[in-house]
């Protein structure tokens with residue numbers, strides 16, 4: 001048995017529906033999963049309905065935050081998927097993302113590049129629209145020869161078509177998850193700028209560390225396991241799978257995460273009033 005507590009679905013930028021993810025996880029004999037879409041909890045209930053009693057599906061969400069210009073992702077597990085302040089804040093973050101993409105299209109237009117927002121939205125699908133979708137649209141239209149060129153010429157931070165993104169601070173995200181009865185976990189700390197940033201976020205009241213992740217080396221995993229142990233934090237992990245078709249396709253269940261990680265979350269929910277079910 002194995003668990004995978006970090007998976008993206010079509011509710012954000014993944015290519016598989018929550019139901020398809022559940023089917024794959026069951027087929028691979030997984031014990032527990034969590035659907036952790038960017039700024040969205042709408043995939044949790046359909047996944048739980050599809051899972052029935054065959055698979056434990058824990059509520060999750062991945063919130064993008066900004067720590068002094070560096071991106072920090074915070075996972076929220078065991079949140080109440082009907083919590084009004086949580087849903088309202090996530091909706092605001094998503095609405096601002098659309099506004100930002102529209103603004104970048106406008107800037108491209110004013111640079112003489114003809115591009116329709118409708119085309120960008122079509123590429124993004126139901127997922128969270130962002131710079132990669134603009135880059136794809138520019139490539140499709142032959143404006144650039146590669147997505148990398150689109151970033152270099154237009155979309156990079158500070159580039160001529162770049163518009164800064166609205167993001168919560170790590171402290172805001174942790175508070176938002178906490179008031180929704182969930183536990184905040186620092187996602188893929190190995191992708192944070194440095195360990196000082198990691199320690200800074202830990203001090204804000206994070207409840208766990210994602211020690212196991214596709215992009216972590218064994219050395220990093222060991223380091224974060226030690227860090228979590230020293231501080232009495234929960235340990236989680238997952239593939240961060242976005243489904244087939246992405247730039248680096250990783251499969252559901254492809255990272256070795258001990259079942260104990262899921263058991264510890266369930267225990268945490270029982271002790272702290274966290275939510276295990278999103279459906280009645």
Ligand SMILES: [Zn+2]
Nearest residue numbers: 062073187188
């Ligand atoms: Zn992430």
Ligand SMILES: [Zn+2]
Nearest residue numbers: 006008062240
């Ligand atoms: Zn992710």
